[in-house]
Amino acid sequence: MTKSIESRLIIVFGLLILMVMFISSFFIIDRVRNYFFEDVQKKIEFMAQSSLLKLLQDKRLKNSEIQDIIDQTMKESQFGFMISKLIVTDSQGRLIASFPRLTIDFFSSDEILNSLAGYKVVKQDNERQVLIFSFPIKDGKVVQRALYLEVSSQNVLGTVRDIKNILLMAYVVAITFSLLIGFLFAKTLSNPLRKLTKQALEMANGNLDVKIDINSKDEIGKLADAFAKMARNIKMYVSELEFEKQKLERILQNMSDGVVAINSKNEIIHINESANKFLNGRVEEFINKMGKESGSDTEVTIYTTDDLTLEVSKATFIDSYMNRGLIFIIHDITQQAKLDSMRKQFVANVSHELRTPITTIKTYSETLLDVDNEETKKQFLSVIIKECDRMTRLVSDLLYLSRLDSGENILNLEEVNLSELVRFVCEKLKIHAKKKNQTLSCSILQDIVAMVDRDKIEQVLINLISNAVTYVQEGGQINVVLQKEEDKIKIIVKDNGPGIPEEDLPRIFERFYRVDKARSRELGGSGLGLSIADEIVKAHGGKILVESKVGSGTTFTVVLPAKSL
Structure with a gap:
C-alpha cells in the first residue's frame, strides 16, 4: 500500500523521538538506581565504621553488652529503619548479638566468613x-568479631519506579507534542509537494501552460522553479517538434513518390497520398509481399499492379517496440517502363522492317548470278530497286522522326x-x-488561311487520306471537311471503312504499330505514317483526334490553332 510523505515523515519523526527517549531513559534510570544504591552504601558504611565498629572493637565486652549496644544503635540511628537484619558473631562465627534477635547459635554466611578472614564485603541480592x-x-590486626547487615532496597526500587512513571508520563506528553509538531512540519513540507505534483500531472497530460505558483525559498521552491523552467523548455521543444512534424507530413503528403512505414507488427504507422494512389486499396497485399522479401536496404524491387509499374526501395528503423520497422519508398516508373518497352519494340520493329527488304535484296541478288534470261533479270532488278526504295523511305522517315524528337525546328512557316x-x-x-471505285469528296465552305x-x-493530309x-x-466513301470554329481550324477525314478496334485506338500513333500487321506489310506500309503526322501537327501546336468503331468507319480530325504562329 502506498504511503504519503506525511505519514512517512510522522512515522520516522515518532520513531526517532521514541528511540531518543528510550536510550535516554535507559541511561537516566540506570544512573538514578546506581546513585541511590551508592548513597545507601555510603550511609551504612559511615554509620558502621564511625560508631558501631569502634564500640565493638573492645574485646572485653560481654555478649549482653554487645546486644545492648546493638539495640541502642538501632534505636538511636537515623538509618535504623533501613536495616532489616544486623548480626554480630565472634571469631568462630557463633552468634553474639542480632537485630531482630535470633535464637540460633551459628549464622552461616559466606560474607561473614570473608569478613572473619579480614575482608569487607558489600553485595546486592x-x-x-x-x-x-x-x-x-x-x-589491632587480629579479627575478633564480624558485623553483618542486610539493608532493604525496596525503598530505592520504589523510588526508581516512581521515576519511571514520571518519565513515562513525560514520554507520552513529549511524543504527543512531537507527533503534533511532526504533523505540522510534514504538512508544511507536503503541501507544496502535493501542489507541485498536481501541476506536474497537468503538464504530463499536455497542459504546458500551467502556472507553478510556489513561493517557497527553500529546496522545494528551487524544485518548483526548475519545473517551471522545464515546462517552458518542453513547450518550446514541443512547438518545434510539432512544426517539424507538420513540415515533414506536408513534405511526405506532397511527394510524388509514395511512402509507407510499418512497425515490427506490420501495422501501418504512415502512408501518404501518393502511396494510396499507387496501391489503390492493395496496401495490405503490398505490405505482405514486400515485408517478406529479404534483401539489403539498398536493394530495389519492382512491384507491378494492373496499371502501374512501381520501383520500391526500403529502409529500416527502430520502432516504438524497439524492434525493426520498415519504410518503403515507392517510385512510379510506369511511363519509363512503357518507354523502355516501346524502345525495345521499336528496335525490334526497325530490325524487322529492315531485315525483310535486305533479305529480299540478298535473295534476288544471289539468284541473279545464275539467271541468263534478260526478262527475268529485269524483273529481279525491279524488285531489288523497289525494296531499296522501301528501305530509303523507312530510313528517311526514321531520320525525320529523330529530328522531331530532338526538338529541332523543321517548320518553314508561311501564310x-x-x-x-x-x-x-x-x-x-x-x-x-x-481504282477501287471509291468516292472521295471534299467539303470546303470558305477560304481559310x-x-x-x-x-x-x-x-499529313496525304497520309490520312491515302490511309x-x-x-x-x-466502293467505299471518303469525305474530307475543312472548317473553322472560333480559334481552331479542323480538317476532318471520315470514311465508312472497316474501322479500328477499340483496344487499338490508344496505340495507332505509336511507331511501327499496325492494326492489321499482315495486310499493312502487303500494302507497303511501314507503320510510321501516323506517327510522323502526329508529330508534325504537334509541332504546329495542334493535335490529331481519332474516332472509330468496328464496321462503322473511322474519323480523323486534325485540329490546328487559327491564330498566326
Whole structure:
C-alpha cells in the first residue's frame, strides 16, 4: 500500500523521538538506581565504621553488652529503619548479638566468613531485594568479631519506579507534542509537494501552460522553479517538434513518390497520398509481399499492379517496440517502363522492317548470278530497286522522326490557303480512289488561311487520306471537311471503312504499330505514317483526334490553332 510523505515523515519523526527517549531513559534510570544504591552504601558504611565498629572493637565486652549496644544503635540511628537484619558473631562465627534477635547459635554466611578472614564485603541480592554488608571487627590486626547487615532496597526500587512513571508520563506528553509538531512540519513540507505534483500531472497530460505558483525559498521552491523552467523548455521543444512534424507530413503528403512505414507488427504507422494512389486499396497485399522479401536496404524491387509499374526501395528503423520497422519508398516508373518497352519494340520493329527488304535484296541478288534470261533479270532488278526504295523511305522517315524528337525546328512557316491545299490533295488522290471505285469528296465552305508549313501539312493530309483509300473497301466513301470554329481550324477525314478496334485506338500513333500487321506489310506500309503526322501537327501546336468503331468507319480530325504562329 502506498504511503504519503506525511505519514512517512510522522512515522520516522515518532520513531526517532521514541528511540531518543528510550536510550535516554535507559541511561537516566540506570544512573538514578546506581546513585541511590551508592548513597545507601555510603550511609551504612559511615554509620558502621564511625560508631558501631569502634564500640565493638573492645574485646572485653560481654555478649549482653554487645546486644545492648546493638539495640541502642538501632534505636538511636537515623538509618535504623533501613536495616532489616544486623548480626554480630565472634571469631568462630557463633552468634553474639542480632537485630531482630535470633535464637540460633551459628549464622552461616559466606560474607561473614570473608569478613572473619579480614575482608569487607558489600553485595546486592536482587532476589531478596537487599544490600548485604559485612565488616571485620579487629583488635589491632587480629579479627575478633564480624558485623553483618542486610539493608532493604525496596525503598530505592520504589523510588526508581516512581521515576519511571514520571518519565513515562513525560514520554507520552513529549511524543504527543512531537507527533503534533511532526504533523505540522510534514504538512508544511507536503503541501507544496502535493501542489507541485498536481501541476506536474497537468503538464504530463499536455497542459504546458500551467502556472507553478510556489513561493517557497527553500529546496522545494528551487524544485518548483526548475519545473517551471522545464515546462517552458518542453513547450518550446514541443512547438518545434510539432512544426517539424507538420513540415515533414506536408513534405511526405506532397511527394510524388509514395511512402509507407510499418512497425515490427506490420501495422501501418504512415502512408501518404501518393502511396494510396499507387496501391489503390492493395496496401495490405503490398505490405505482405514486400515485408517478406529479404534483401539489403539498398536493394530495389519492382512491384507491378494492373496499371502501374512501381520501383520500391526500403529502409529500416527502430520502432516504438524497439524492434525493426520498415519504410518503403515507392517510385512510379510506369511511363519509363512503357518507354523502355516501346524502345525495345521499336528496335525490334526497325530490325524487322529492315531485315525483310535486305533479305529480299540478298535473295534476288544471289539468284541473279545464275539467271541468263534478260526478262527475268529485269524483273529481279525491279524488285531489288523497289525494296531499296522501301528501305530509303523507312530510313528517311526514321531520320525525320529523330529530328522531331530532338526538338529541332523543321517548320518553314508561311501564310497558306488551307482551302486550296485540301482541294489539291483531294484531286491528287482521287485517281487512287477511282481504282477501287471509291468516292472521295471534299467539303470546303470558305477560304481559310493559316500560318503553317505547307509541305508538312500536305504530308499529313496525304497520309490520312491515302490511309483511308488504302484500307477502305472497294466502293467505299471518303469525305474530307475543312472548317473553322472560333480559334481552331479542323480538317476532318471520315470514311465508312472497316474501322479500328477499340483496344487499338490508344496505340495507332505509336511507331511501327499496325492494326492489321499482315495486310499493312502487303500494302507497303511501314507503320510510321501516323506517327510522323502526329508529330508534325504537334509541332504546329495542334493535335490529331481519332474516332472509330468496328464496321462503322473511322474519323480523323486534325485540329490546328487559327491564330498566326
